[in-house]
Amino acid sequence: MNNHMQKYYIFIGGQKDLSILELQALLKEEIFALSEDILWVETETDMLKLQDRLGGTIKIAKELAVVPFESIEGFLIDYVIEKNPERKKITLGMNIHPEKYMKELFPTYSSLKQNVPFSVRWCQMKKNISSLVTFDQIMSKEVSCEFNIFCFSGVDYILTETISCQSPKSYALRDYEKPARDGKVGMLPPKLAQMLINISDNSPYVWDSFCGTGTLVFEAMLMGKTVLGSDYSVDMVKASLQNISFLRKKFSDVDFKEEDIFFHDVTEKEEIPYNIISEGYLGEALQDMPNYEQLEKTDEELSALYKQAFSHFYASGIKQVTLCVPLYYIEEKNEIMKKTLASIQKSGYNLRDLFGNNEPVIYSRPHQKVFRQICIFDRRDTK
Known part of the structure; x- marks a missing residue:
């Protein structure tokens, strides 16, 4: 168990009802729906350790921040720099939900690449990373990170980082x-x-x-x-x-x-x-x-x-x-x-x-x- 509460976002698969029942059985906290296939929960449970046991959960992300649109680029730039103190080449992925916000957030890709003091490789631009195989490729790199950005309120943007996913292999x-x-x-x-x-x-x-x-x-x-x-x-x-x-x-x-x-x-x-x-x-x-x-x-x-x-x-x-x-x-x-x-x-x-x-x-x-x-x-x- 962690010693503090952390908000997690849980991507579930096609068996929605069964996936929710599974999470309810293993977590004592209430689980909420962000969208049709994304849930969230605030818990002390170490969700990274729970991933391999969950049949209905495709991947899990932890919340980093909730910011207005104009603060997204600055936050991500600072976060990536802090994550990579040795200034090695970093592989990044990013998913936008709903995808209709992809166009307005697309400049973030080039801005982040230009404003960090090391080499950046983006994995799959212009569309969300739907394949767990692609996510595996990102996380197999020495330094890597996958972001998920949610904007279902139309105002604030929730910035998250993927911490785990199911293993296709x-x-x-x-x-x-x-x-x-x-x-x-x-x-x-x-x-x-x-x-x-x-x-x-x-x-x-x-x-x-x-x-x-x-x-x-x-x-x-x-x-x-x-x-x-x-x-x-x-x-x-x-x-x-x-x-x-x-x-x-x-x-x-x-x-x-x-x-x-x-x-x-x-x-x-x-x-x-x-x-x-x-x-x-x-x-x-x-x-x-x-x-x-x-x-x-x-x-x-x-x-x-x-x-x-x-x-x-x-x-x-x-x-x-x-x-x-x-x-x-x-x-x-x-x-x-x-x-x-x-x-x-x-x-x-x-x-x-x-x-x-x-x-x-x-x-x-x-x-x-x-x-x-x-x-x-x-x-x-x-x-």
């Missing part, structure tokens, strides 16, 4: 470069796995009862949690073990024992009192976009599966289950698995209203046939 390693992948059973993205873990109550013990290729198990291990993974498919258990063994060589601080990944059918009782966090079963892979007939078929299948599974979870004393339940987008409407959700709640668990509006929290990506409804089920004292 690290996510690629934990996703596309794993040796065991299986598109037929679906592949949980590491960022979604992180968000599922983060929005769940902060239990140090996690059981992924549908571990698949081991994505969520490994992400929980990276967070330092004690983790168990199981699956009803022997092939998936083998895939998890293969992937985690591969990733442990890249991330040496992960604590893992092979016996922590095991075969188990969730319709059979297992005395493990850990909180469950899992993608769950999303139904059979679809060749085409879903229809109402497919919705009814999948809902019936999952209802029967989870009726048994949650009855066993309840008997084992499991207090919380975080799960993805499939959601179909049919005829321009989100269609939830009503029977499945009802079956789970009859088994002794309440579906948490995550935003207090009785609306489902959805994870979706372009061209997906099946969306995911993000659910947290809390155990009742009595069924």
Whole structure:
């Protein structure tokens, strides 16, 4: 923890609701929206240390100053000079939000370059730096800085410096470069796995009862949690073990024992009192976009599966289950698995209203046939 409050600006990705839930779960302070995809918070928490854990946060910037337009150039010149006392060549980037102010702020590029006593290289001028790869290139230089300038009030300008961003290389390693992948059973993205873990109550013990290729198990291990993974498919258990063994060589601080990944059918009782966090079963892979007939078929299948599974979870004393339940987008409407959700709640668990509006929290990506409804089920004292 820092010993003082710092204002941070948080750039979130396409999963807005889930990204906000994740931040609310990890920060005690209230979070505010600056724009559709930029939030801000004033906190003592060291946000730099938090970045690698956040699946929904693309990058984080710290506030430097709030100034009128005529003070921007002078402030940035002084800041860059102070940041570079050895007068080495510096690489800079700058983003303007909203972009309509880009034209009036464009002279800042040349002014800053001309008024500092060392060489300046601007990375990408005339447009915002949207690529994390480009940001990585900036920050890989010996001396570098990326500024973000916000003017949503039309009066004052908020000057910020980027302190961290997601690592495309690290996510690629934990996703596309794993040796065991299986598109037929679906592949949980590491960022979604992180968000599922983060929005769940902060239990140090996690059981992924549908571990698949081991994505969520490994992400929980990276967070330092004690983790168990199981699956009803022997092939998936083998895939998890293969992937985690591969990733442990890249991330040496992960604590893992092979016996922590095991075969188990969730319709059979297992005395493990850990909180469950899992993608769950999303139904059979679809060749085409879903229809109402497919919705009814999948809902019936999952209802029967989870009726048994949650009855066993309840008997084992499991207090919380975080799960993805499939959601179909049919005829321009989100269609939830009503029977499945009802079956789970009859088994002794309440579906948490995550935003207090009785609306489902959805994870979706372009061209997906099946969306995911993000659910947290809390155990009742009595069924």
